[in-house]
Amino acid sequence: MFTTGYCNLKCDYCGGSFEPNVVPWKPKVDIEKLKKIIESDPHPVVIFYGGEPLANPKFIMSVMGNVNASRWGVQTNGTLVKLLPENYWRRIDVALLSIDGRREITDKHRGNGVYDKVVKNAKYLKDIGVKELIARMTVTEDSDIYEEVTHLLSLGLFDKIHWQLNVDWTEMWDVKTWAYKSYLPGIRKLTNLFLEELSQGKILKIIPILGVISAHYFQPYRGSPCGAGYKSVAIKTDGTIIACPIAVREEWAILGDVAKGFRLLEDPIPDDRCKRCEFLRYCGGRCLYASKEKFWGEEGFNIIDEINKEYLRIVLEIIPDIEKLLTKGVIKKEDLYYDPTEDSTEVIP
Template sequence: MVVGNRVEVQVLTTLKCNLRCSYCSLGVGDVLGSQKKVRYSVDQLAAFLERHLSDKEVYFTLYGGEPTLNLAFGRQLMERFPNSRFNMQTNGTLLQRVPDGMLRRLSNILVSVDGGEAVTDRFRGKGVYAKIFRNVNAVREKTFATLTARMTWWSAETTFEEIDELTALFDYVYFQFAQDAGANSPEAVAAKKTVLDRLVAKFFASDSLYPIVPIMGTVRNKVLPWRLRELTGGMTQCRVSTNLLNVMPDGKVYPCPDMLYAGELLQ
């Protein structure tokens, strides 16, 4: 079932990655690196979309692995779908590789971080945080895209100040709590709640929009509950049950990008 008139197609252009984040969900079941090249053609994807989603507005997110390791396929998609909207989910370390023409086609660039410099470098490798900052600043003038920090909130050491700093570099900050049980001890949950309280307080105290996406979404759901029903039909807001498809490099389709190891979810 597809709810509404829009569908996001996340195209995993490769399962290769130049980083080895310690908690990566693709590492479960040896998914990471298992499919390095796309095994279907752009025309085959177009035929699939025409058959199943011809009455929907389809937009694409270039995903991975690390999508900047297979820019050629991303370019083919943009050429085949010249009127479609494109996003990119990237670790940010290779943004300098993306050609200017592709940067101009992107509507949103989501860059993965884990909080501040110390935490991000601990999970992703020394120097990664600084490289992300350099690359984001370098591409900002070359793209019309919204730049969003996509933060996995694993560490209880992540501070309010670190998240607040991200709002100065990025247009928006999105966070999701890590699913790993080790990230959610009673002490860790208490520490994160303290930080979250300060974020919420600043959101409501600010004269302008404080761009923390989960807080924005929560307020929207309270003020405009009909929008929630319209967007997800009252089902999970992660959209895996409603309007999100994840196309693997081998052409298989999964509903959830964090559970690619679960073959029983194949569509």
């Protein structure tokens, strides 16, 4: 649920607020109709989104005060946390805070002082009893994925770590060279760390690893793991219901509106290559938005896809070791279950 199109930051891979004619900064949604549509879902998970969702705490309070949901969450840049009163925060099941890893990496792209603010607010949220915190990273050519993820784990604040690659929506950059030199070796180190911890019976909740392992042992992804358009939808501040919260301008993404209802996508995998792909059950076609829009063209899409497949191969290589741990009883199969739509994460970076 969008609460506003406004954002108080201007991170360089995003650009900040939406234009008010695209995502209005003040919601024009009838709460009663919103309540009806959300409560018609047998397991409604509501995640507040923006812009910066906490820039409109009144709307969050009004929705939480009127609507019954099974699970509440916020995807926030982590700087305006105090605007929502504590008694509302205590009802929040999951808060996803944007932080890219080490201080210098986060502040370079999000602005000076952002890292310190987010870490301070993460501590505050932990102290007042928010059930779960997820670090939500954007990964650029400046990121060393192993360093950034292990740094965030070392803070002891985040229950889960997730990231997205800064590809296909900003200017094209040489992602292939970076991936083979830095990213994919880092993924291998993280996967080894995940396995080491697993052999001690501990599940390291690195979502791009855990979510793939989960799809091996449990249901495959029927489309983008985020559920875009088939299991999850986004509600704009003007009441339009769309398949993906990034697709605020795209006709193909419109599924309906709060007043009249909506229909889910019949086919959530637009690219035929994905339907024939050996990785489909783990990947679900990656990001629906990227595969519809292809900002970097076919060539760019293929480069990202090559990196994606290599990452999946690296993660899946540990399945035989996991089998042994399961047989020995070091871990239980259900410990490996992860449903990204409970958290509004994407699994596949």
